[in-house]
Amino acid sequence: MSTITLRIELHKPTLAKQVMYQKMTEMNTEFANWLLLHPPINQATSKIFKEFSNENFPSAVVNQTIREVKSQKKNQNARTFRKIWCCFNNQNLKIEKNCAFYTVSFPTLEKRVGVPVVAKSFQVAWLNKIINGTVKQGAGKLYQKKKKWYFAIPITWNVESTQDEKIMGIDLGLRYLAVASIGTKSIFFKGSHVASSRRRYASRRRKLGQAKKRQAIKKSQDKESRWMKDQNHKISRQIVNHAISNGVGVIRMEDLTDIRNTAKSKKTDPGRNLHSWSFYQLKEFIQYKAEMVGIRFELVNPEYTSQTCKNGHQAKANRNGLKFRCKECGHTCHADLNGAINVGKAISGLAT
Numbered sequence: 001m002s003t004i005t006l007r008i009e010l011h012k013p014t015l016a017k018q019v020m021y022q023k024m025t026e027m028n029t030e031f032a033n034w035l036l037l038h039p040p041i042n043q044a045t046s047k048i049f050k051e052f053s054n055e056n057f058p059s060a061v062v063n064q065t066i067r068e069v070k071s072q073k074k075n076q077n078a079r080t081f082r083k084i085w086c087c088f089n090n091q092n093l094k095i096e097k098n099c100a101f102y103t104v105s106f107p108t109l110e111k112r113v114g115v116p117v118v119a120k121s122f123q124v125a126w127l128n129k130i131i132n133g134t135v136k137q138g139a140g141k142l143y144q145k146k147k148k149w150y151f152a153i154p155i156t157w158n159v160e161s162t163q164d165e166k167i168m169g170i171d172l173g174l175r176y177l178a179v180a181s182i183g184t185k186s187i188f189f190k191g192s193h194v195a196s197s198r199r200r201y202a203s204r205r206r207k208l209g210q211a212k213k214r215q216a217i218k219k220s221q222d223k224e225s226r227w228m229k230d231q232n233h234k235i236s237r238q239i240v241n242h243a244i245s246n247g248v249g250v251i252r253m254e255d256l257t258d259i260r261n262t263a264k265s266k267k268t269d270p271g272r273n274l275h276s277w278s279f280y281q282l283k284e285f286i287q288y289k290a291e292m293v294g295i296r297f298e299l300v301n302p303e304y305t306s307q308t309c310k311n312g313h314q315a316k317a318n319r320n321g322l323k324f325r326c327k328e329c330g331h332t333c334h335a336d337l338n339g340a341i342n343v344g345k346a347i348s349g350l351a352t
C-alpha cells in the first residue's frame with residue numbers, strides 16, 4: 001500500500017468564501033476543544049454538535065472531528081487544540097472534471113459548493129486516477145497557507161501486494177552504493193571504498209596502456225571484475241539480511257534496463273553509466289538472494305523516482321546531487337533516500 005498527499009490549491013476563492021472557510025476552521029476548533037471536555041465521547045455521533053451550537057455545520061466535518069478527538073484522547077496527548085482544519089471523507093469531498101477544469105465540491109455552512117482548483121501539470125495524472133478510481137482518496141483537509149487555501153488529500157493505492165506486507169525500496173547510487181528504505185526507516189551502504197578502488201584500477205590500466213601491455217590490462221580488468229563481484233555479493237547479502245530481520249515481504253528496485261541499453265541514463269547522475277554493469281550485477285544478486293528466502297522481488301519504472309517529493313510534487317530541479325529539495329513545498333531529504341522511498345512506493349508503477 002502506497003500513500004502520497006496531494007496538495008491542491010483552490011483557484012481564487014472569493015473573499016466571502018475565504019471568510020467562510022476561516023469561520024468553519026474556528027468553529028471546528030472550538031467544537032474539538034468542547035468535545036475534549038465532554039465525557040461521553042465514545043458513542044458520540046454527529047448529532048452531538050447540536051448540544052454545542054445551533055449553527056448549521058456540515059455533519060461530514062463533525063464526524064471527522066469526533067474521530068480525530070477520539071484518537072487524540074486514546075493516545076493521551078489530548079491538550080487544547082490550537083487549530084483543527086475541517087476534514088471531509090471521500091463521500092463528501094468529490095473531485096470532478098468539467099471540460100478542461102478540475103473542481104472539488106464539499107459541504108459548507110451554507111450549502112454544498114463546487115470550486116475550481118489549480119491543477120498543476122504533475123497533479124493531473126493523480127486527479128484523473130482519483131476520478132477513475134484507480135487510487136483511493138482519503139479524508140481531505142481544507143487548510144490555509146500563505147493566504148492561499150488548499151485541500152490536502154492523501155491518496156493510496158495497491159501495487160499488487162497485500163495490505164500489510166512490508167516493502168523495502170532500494171535506490172542505487174555512487175556516493176552510496178545502495179540506500180534501502182522500509183517505510184521511513186533507512187539504511188545506507190557506502191560506496192566510497194568501491195569508487196576509490198575502481199579509480200585505482202583505472203589509473204593502473206592507463207599507465208599500462210601507454211606501455212601497450214595488452215595482456216596486463218586484460219588481467220587487471222578481470223581482477224577488478226572479480227573484486228567488484230565480491231563486493232556486490234557482500235552488499236547484497238547485507239541488504240537481504242536487513243530485509244529478513246525487518247520482516248520485509250517485497251523488495252523493489254528500479255528497472256535498470258534503460259541504463260544498460262542506452263548510452264545516456266535517465267538519472268541526473270552521469271557517473272552511473274560507468275557503473276552500469278556492476279549495478280546490474282548487484283540487482284541480480286539482491287534478486288536471487290531475496291527470492292531464495294521467499295521475499296518477492298519487483299522492478300519499478302524509474303521515471304520520476306528521483307524528482308518527486310513525498311507530497312507528489314515533481315520537478316527535475318528538485319534533485320541537486322545528494323540533496324533533494326522540493327521547489328514546491330520545501331521538503332528536504334537525502335536524494336538517494338528520497339529515491340529509495342519512491343522506489344518502495346512504486347510511484348510510477350511496476351515495470352512490465
Ligand SMILES: [Zn+2]
Nearest residue numbers: 309313326329
Ligand atoms: Zn513537495
